[in-house]
Amino acid sequence: MRTHGTLWFYPPVSVKARQTGVRYEVNNVQAAAENLLEWPKRGPHWNKAVQACLAALAGELSPDDVRTAFEAAARKEGLLLD
Template structure:
């Protein structure tokens, strides 16, 4: 497990409509960059991911902000128990 991994995974809907499980800060950062709608929670999540990547925030804080941004953007999907 990477030092920047987090749990539980965050299930989101991609631009193509597919289910994607985000389990680390790098993947969260990459997914955020694909979103065209960037509200205040997107900005907070992007800053939290950058902070985690530079050692100034925890992966769990980045996860929390990413999850809230996914809700704001209508991309958060329900968790399926076997995904974790």
């Protein structure tokens, strides 16, 4: 089952951007997927987060599960901000 509309999660995940001093507040599945595509490193945690995004967009996983996977990947890659 494919979902339509924005799949929100809360609280947002704050991550570093490529530009120094810039941060992104990621608060939905679509933004998480777009942000992941910008990452220079793509390891196992990145892959798990991408798969979570795809599953949520297909209606198979909750946005909160995506948030958890995205936050873990950002932490692993040193991109997570407090």
